[in-house]
Amino acid sequence: xxxxxxxxxxxxxxxxxxxxxxxxxxxxxxxxxxxxxxxxxxxxxxxxxxxxxxxxxxxxxxxxxxxxxxxxxxxxxxxxxxxxxxxxxxxxxxxxxxxxxxxx
Amino acid sequence: xxxxxxxxxxxxxxxxxxxxxxxxxxxxxxxxxxxxxxxxxxxxxxxxxxxxxxxxxxxxxxxxxxxxxxxxxxxxxxxxxxxxxxxxxxxxxxxxxxxxxxxxxxxxxxxxxxxxxxxxxxxxxxxxxxxxxxxxxxxxxxxxxxxxxxxxxxxxxxxxxxxxxxxxxxxxxxxxxxxxxxxxxxxxxxxxxxxxxxxxxxxxxxxxxxxxxxxxxxxxxxxxxxxxxxxxxxxxxxxxxxxxxxxxxxxxxxxxxxxxxxxxxxxxxxxxxxxxxxxxxxxxxxxxxxxxxxxxxxxxxxxxxxxxxxxxxxxxxxxxxxxxxxxxxxxxxxxxxxxxxxxxxxxxxxxxxxxxxxxxxxxxxxxxxxxxxxxxxxxxxxxxxxxxxxxxxxxxxxxxxxxxxxxxxxxxxxxxxxxxxxxxxxxxxxxxxxxxxxxxxxxxxxxxxxxxxxxxxxxxxxxxxxxxxxxxxx
Numbered sequence: 256x257x258x259x260x261x262x263x264x265x266x267x268x269x270x271x272x273x274x275x276x277x278x279x280x281x282x283x284x285x286x287x288x289x290x291x292x293x294x295x296x297x298x299x300x301x302x303x304x305x306x307x308x309x310x311x312x313x314x315x316x317x318x319x320x321x322x323x324x325x326x327x328x329x330x331x332x333x334x335x336x337x338x339x340x341x342x343x344x345x346x347x348x349x350x351x352x353x354x355x356x357x358x359x
Numbered sequence: 360x361x362x363x364x365x366x367x368x369x370x371x372x373x374x375x376x377x378x379x380x381x382x383x384x385x386x387x388x389x390x391x392x393x394x395x396x397x398x399x400x401x402x403x404x405x406x407x408x409x410x411x412x413x414x415x416x417x418x419x420x421x422x423x424x425x426x427x428x429x430x431x432x433x434x435x436x437x438x439x440x441x442x443x444x445x446x447x448x449x450x451x452x453x454x455x456x457x458x459x460x461x462x463x464x465x466x467x468x469x470x471x472x473x474x475x476x477x478x479x480x481x482x483x484x485x486x487x488x489x490x491x492x493x494x495x496x497x498x499x500x501x502x503x504x505x506x507x508x509x510x511x512x513x514x515x516x517x518x519x520x521x522x523x524x525x526x527x528x529x530x531x532x533x534x535x536x537x538x539x540x541x542x543x544x545x546x547x548x549x550x551x552x553x554x555x556x557x558x559x560x561x562x563x564x565x566x567x568x569x570x571x572x573x574x575x576x577x578x579x580x581x582x583x584x585x586x587x588x589x590x591x592x593x594x595x596x597x598x599x600x601x602x603x604x605x606x607x608x609x610x611x612x613x614x615x616x617x618x619x620x621x622x623x624x625x626x627x628x629x630x631x632x633x634x635x636x637x638x639x640x641x642x643x644x645x646x647x648x649x650x651x652x653x654x655x656x657x658x659x660x661x662x663x664x665x666x667x668x669x670x671x672x673x674x675x676x677x678x679x680x681x682x683x684x685x686x687x688x689x690x691x692x693x694x695x696x697x698x699x700x701x702x703x704x705x706x707x708x709x710x711x712x713x714x715x716x717x718x719x720x721x722x723x724x725x726x727x728x729x730x731x732x733x734x735x736x737x738x739x740x741x742x743x744x745x746x747x748x749x750x751x752x753x754x755x756x757x758x759x760x761x762x763x764x765x766x767x768x769x770x771x772x773x774x775x776x777x778x779x780x781x782x783x784x785x786x787x788x789x790x791x792x793x794x795x796x797x798x799x800x801x802x803x804x805x806x807x808x809x810x811x812x813x814x815x816x817x818x819x820x821x822x823x824x825x826x827x828x829x830x831x832x833x
Contacts, residue, residue: 272537272542272545272546273366273542273545277365277366278366278540278542279366279540279541279542279545282540282541282632283630283632283633283634283635285633285634285635286539286540286632286633286634288634289512289538289634290538291537291538291540291542291546292512292537292538293535293536293537293538293546294509294510294535294536294537295533295534295535295536296528296534297533313504313533314528314531314532314533315479315502315503315504315532315533315554316502317504317533317553317554330521330524330525330733331521332516332518332521332522332525332733332734332739333518333733333734333739334733334734334736334738334739334742335738335739335742336738336742337738338737338738338741338742338751340751340752340753340767340769341685341686341689341737341738341741341767343753343769344686344689344690344693344767345689345690345692345693346693347769347770348434348689348690348693348694348771349693349694351434351437351771352430352433352434352437352694354437355433355436355437357430357433
């Protein structure tokens with residue numbers, strides 16, 4: 256049996272808001288083919304297992320239901336590797352000003 | 360019995376949901392089939408510039424520094440003809456509490472929501488405005504819900520929006536993250552109906568009046584520092600609020616001769632509602648995917664009548680490429696010690712080129728910066744672009760192709776702008792108006808005057824062009 260996540264944990268749930276055949280008319284085909292999906296984070300209202308239906312209390316105090324998809328999900332956005340085409344810019348513009356007798 | 364939550368059923372309730380959540384009866388301002396009393400809609404809120412500034416000062420919004428970019432100006436002159444190269448100043452709006460000028464837009468909305476007894480505010484936004492409304496709501500003790508378009512069907516998040524999710528959650532907001540599609544508006548309506556919260560739309564009178572303080576401040580700061588008003592103010596242009604509010608503020612300060620230039624990143628060819636194209640855009644705002652449709656039909660917004668009406672205020676409209684904005688973002692950090700977010704620097708990229716057209720004693724003010732950081736940075740955007748198969752290389756930015764190739768200039772002389780034909784946009788506006796009014800047999804004088812105000816064409820010109828379009832439509 257899957258391990259239960261304790262009530263009160265900070266989690267994310269996911270739900271399908273509109274299935275592909277229920278979406279708005281006149282949207283591009285690639286968008287029409289996939290469902291409109293929602294993901295929201297909040298505090299788990301009652302113990303539940305990952306992949307099961309669960310209810311959360313959001314920071315705004317609302318109760319929302321969906322599939323429990325993550326526990327304490329990380330913020331994974333960052334910078335990544337420097338971009339060589341950008342790295343050269345600082346030195347080149349400083350050199351242009353130096354050539355004009357300016358200091359930077 | 361459960362309510363019908365189908366797309367069509369919820370959209371059909373649009374008018375009543377909007378009315379309950381806006382705290383404003385827009386119907387009162389209607390003066391014709393299409394005309395409405397724009398000035399009275401704004402004036403009736405009671406916020407003149409001074410009142411707005413007094414609200415904003417309580418949350419440390421506004422009163423941001425006007426910084427002269429001495430070294431960037433010198434770089435302009437390095438590539439200008441003799442005697443050319445206007446002085447460039449920037450209004451450092453990143454100094455606002457949540458890091459962008461959007462705090463100005465959020466402040467009056469939250470103040471109004473609180474005054475009217477709403478328990479919370481809702482905003483549909485994937486950009487800086489989310490953080491702004493969450494920040495203002497936190498201070499006011501109101502609940503806040505932000506609805507974002509955040510990831511594609513493969514679950515890949517746009518990094519700038521991921522950062523905005525984090526910021527909103529840091530300020531205590533509930534963040535509803537959605538996959539790609541215009542049904543964000545449907546979800547937004549459902550949330551408004553479910554909560555009874557205030558619609559803190561970007562397009563309410565409060566949002567626009569909140570920006571007037573920006574134009575007003577920068578005009579007075581320039582006069583105090585340089586002895587006169589700026590010759591040119593450049594604003595990054597998306598939904599139209601930025602140019603509208605700033606231009607109105609300039610006029611209220613008496614800067615009647617200052618030219619208002621709108622600048623957008625060119626994303627021609629990428630579809631805004633496409634799941635595939637979503638992560639092939641390296642900019643989430645300030646681009647033509649918003650600015651062209653909102654300039655040619657402002658009332659597509661999430662309020663009955665938008666208070667952002669850009670065609671009334673724009674004197675010139677230019678586009679720049681993604682690579683050019685990334686270039687100027689790097690140059691700003693290297694030469695001025697100001698590391699700022701790329702979207703806000705769209706107008707700086709345009710200023711760099713426009714300054715070369717003007718004499719060296721002219722004054723250009725770039726009217727915003729925004730904060731930068733994880734996700735919200737050229738490096739993060741270009742790494743995503745590469746992951747999506749987009750070519751990133753140095754070279755002539757005119758070889759840029761949105762969604763396929765980002766070309767980063769290797770020399771400042773390679774930066775260019777492309778002028779957008781405003782008369783073409785005015786015609787598009789009138790075509791949209793003709794479609795909107797297709798069931799309407801005739802228009803009143805008030806309607807023609809409204810269309811003339813909207814396009815800055817004469818009533819006679821509007822009549823002629825409008826009738827020609829109607830004939831063709833039939």
